[in-house]
Amino acid sequence: MANLAYQESNVSPKRPKFSDEETCLDRISQLPDVLIQHILSFLPTKEAVATSVLSKRWLWVWTSVPILDLEDSLFCKTDERLRIDFMQFFTKVLIFNKVASLDKFCLKFNAVYHPWYVKTCFWAAVARDVKELDINIQGMENFPLLKLPCALFTAKTLHVLKLNHGIELDVPGTVSLPCLKVLHLVWIKCRRDESVSRLFCGCPVLQELLLKNLDCDNALNFNISIPTLKSLFISFFTGQVSCKLKINAPILQYLNLQANLPQLEYDVEDVSSLDEANVTVSLLGNHHIPLVKALCNAKFLSFNWDWYTIMHNFKTYPLFLNLVRLELNVGYGGWSVLSRFLESSHNLKVLVLAKNANCRGLGLECRWTPPKYVPKCLPSSLTMVYFRGFEGLRYQLSMVKYILNNAGVLKMMDICTNGISDMPMDSKFDMLRKLSMFPRGSKACQLQFN
Structure with missing residues (x-):
């Protein structure tokens, strides 16, 4: 029987031989759409769209990827043709992408586009019930700051919000971000201190907060009273004259504080659950005594x-x-x-x-x-x-x-x-x-x- 089976296998039609690349491509193409979409989600959107040329099987797979990750070229700042190409590409992506709910919307671009176009990007993300929004605007020296649309502050599905450069934070009276757990604000302009406090109050489940080099017209007065906060990173802008920092976070586990402000006042009420703290200052002085005393329950301490x-x-x-x-x-x-x-x-x-x-x-x-x-x-x-x-x-x-x-x-x-x-x-x-x-x-x- 064994010999017969061997003979039958020898007389079967010969399969065409494929190169290693073709074999690999064929194996990936045979995967279900859900797995292919998951693989493409690790690529920038431009590269994911480029896979549409592989075959008819791949033509529209990218349109169901729940992640949009777009970045313009450094040359877009000086080349108008490149800017137009990027805007057209981005518009087509929004039109053809048929995902009703985005897992992540990441956009990094130069500050050379009209504000209405940038706001369209925010609207597109919020309208798709985005879970993670990451906006990074570069080169704001000669361009007006972008104001966020009010709809962003009532996004019910938003879990992660990261804003980096080129944005003016002017929080409206109503803030409701019931699912927001991660908030990063880097080099953001704050017109009023109460904007920041109002934003915190509208995030009832916030767990991770990063504030880096916020620029305020007036003295900085931050009241970080967040009962759900577990991780806090703060870096103060060195140009500020005076600042007061109040922290009340009973389940905080990690604190990273970088402050080169000689007149910074500390009011730390409750960080009793703290495990690790890293403090970097220019001068360790008497005004840090309340902070040092508040860190007494930590397991790991670093002072610089x-x-x-x-x-x-x-x-x-x-x-x-x-x-x-x-x-x-x-x-x-x-x-x-x-x-x-x-x-x-x-x-x-x-x-x-x-x-x-x-x-x-x-x-x-x-x-x-x-x-x-x-x-x-x-x-x-x-x-x-x-x-x-x-x-x-x-x-x-x-x-x-x-x-x-x-x-x-x-x-x-x-x-x-x-x-x-x-x-x-x-x-x-x-x-x-x-x-x-x-x-x-x-x-x-x-x-x-x-």
């Missing part, structure tokens, strides 16, 4: 400041009982906070120390005063220490010596001299010799010097 710190009024730090990883990217004269953080972090496991890049290579000595009493974390919990930008200065050697001598369960001290690669090799060997001679409180501690 440029030059020095002035926190004389902060005599007693809060207890950071949940803190397991602390990163300090310290500016000149700011190492005094290290002792205070060590004293307040009883369960600290990982410590990352770095000299701010603005201060590396200057050879500036700083004062560092060790704690009066050995912090609880040193003999009991601290297992890993990383020191970046090490220059072998007296205060740095003193800090390393103190930690090595008192860290009873330390497993590794990793010291890296990045940023000072021009140091002579003899100096590096001499530095390594000094470090290796320091007494160690943990017999298991390994010293790595890079």
Whole structure:
């Protein structure tokens, strides 16, 4: 029987041979429309439309893709013919795309088109019950800002809204975005502070908020009281004179704050669920005390400041009982906070120390005063220490010596001299010799010097 089957297979008609590309194309073409549309959704719309030339099977598949991702050319800013071509292409896409509900509408273009045309894009997205809207307008130097249509602020299906450059935020009296979970505002002009607050109030399920370099006519006063917020990223525009930031987010898990405003006032009511916080400021001063105290429940903390710190009024730090990883990217004269953080972090496991890049290579000595009493974390919990930008200065050697001598369960001290690669090799060997001679409180501690 086996031989008969073999013989029958030999006499069957021979199939035509296809090239590897044709075979691959044939396999993809045999997939159901839903899978092909899903594959095309990962491509920019221009490339998805281009697949229509492959065969009759592919001619209209792109018209059912629920994602529109369009970007004009950099040359559209100066070439009118290219602008017309892009507008015609975009118009045809809207006409032929037959999806009633869009999963995503992404549009990136130069600010050279008439405002009515751009508003048409917004209307088209809202009319298609879009779930994610991402608008990025480039090159606004000599063009008026775009005002958003009121219909956008009552889009019932919108889950993600990202607005980047070239837009004036003037929120109407009625805002109802019941499904919006992600909101990004980058380089947006705000005519009134209440516009931002009104927008937040109309987002009852907002979970992720990004505010970057908002430009306001008046002083910035942000009241971020959002009970559903889990992730918050804020970067303040350096040109602002005064600003007040109020945060009340009881289930917030992640905070990233970048603020170079010397007169920024903080009013942090409730961030009790915070897991991770990253704070970058130009000067760590007394006005940051309310912020630092509010972060006491975090597990991971990172502070980065440029030059020095002035926190004389902060005599007693809060207890950071949940803190397991602390990163300090310290500016000149700011190492005094290290002792205070060590004293307040009883369960600290990982410590990352770095000299701010603005201060590396200057050879500036700083004062560092060790704690009066050995912090609880040193003999009991601290297992890993990383020191970046090490220059072998007296205060740095003193800090390393103190930690090595008192860290009873330390497993590794990793010291890296990045940023000072021009140091002579003899100096590096001499530095390594000094470090290796320091007494160690943990017999298991390994010293790595890079």
